[in-house]
Amino acid sequence: MPLTATGFPGLFVFEPVVHHDDRGYFFESYNANTLHKEGIDVAFVQDNQARSTYGVLRGLHFQHAPYAQTKLIRVLEGSIMDVVVDIRKGSPTYGQVYCLEMSAENRLQLLVPQGFAHGYSVLSPIAEVLYKCDNFYHKASEGGIRYNDPALNIDWGIPLADAVISPKDAELPFLADCPHHFTFQP
Incomplete structure (x- = not known):
């Protein structure tokens, strides 16, 4: 599983080696051994899976400490625009956005460390997304940033007029204005 740095400390793209016949x-x-060889030691404890239709926009979500989560995200069906925002105070990429088109075909995965807000939009008629988490979901620790924050200027890959957004995310x-207490640890 080759690891590619993104320019955001701790944020990596994985492109697995695919064997065809x-x-x-x-x-x-x-x-886990592949990640360990790259200096990444994460013990995943929960898998989440979501199926959505075109235009669904989920995010941008995170959990506050001590329930913050590292996530390993991949697409099982369809395609998405995966989006993360670095919210670690003191990070050289604080407040910056990273976007990656991920699909069942390209098999790319994104390792998102604690201290990032995460979301995605569905680009295909249907998308099924699976992500591993290193901490359990804890409702009282939910946090988030609005998808259309003008300071972030995120290109979700879909017209926002077509976006299907939950009332909570809206x-x-x-x-x-987002309360968070993440601090960058070099």
Whole structure:
């Protein structure tokens, strides 16, 4: 599972090695030893899976400490625009956005460390997304940033007029007003 740095400290793209033959294909979608060799030691404890239709926009979400989560995200069906925002105070990329088109076909995965807000929009008729988390979901620790924060100017890959957004996500604060206590640890 080759690891590619993104320019955001701790944020990596994984492109697994896919073995094709006349039966189809095979690849390791996750291997703790591979991450460990790259200096990443994450113990995942929960898998989440979501199925959505075109235009669904989820995010930008995070959990406050001590329930903050590192996530390893991949697409099982369809395609998405995956978006993260660095919210670690003192980070050289604080307040910056990273976007990656991920699909079942390109098999890219994104390792998102604690201290990032995460979301995605669905680009295909249907998308199924799976993500591993290193901490359990804790409702009281939910936090988020509004998807259309003008200071972030996110290109979600879909017209926002077509976006299907939950009432909760539509009322999230902008980054400048978002309470969070993440600090960058070099």
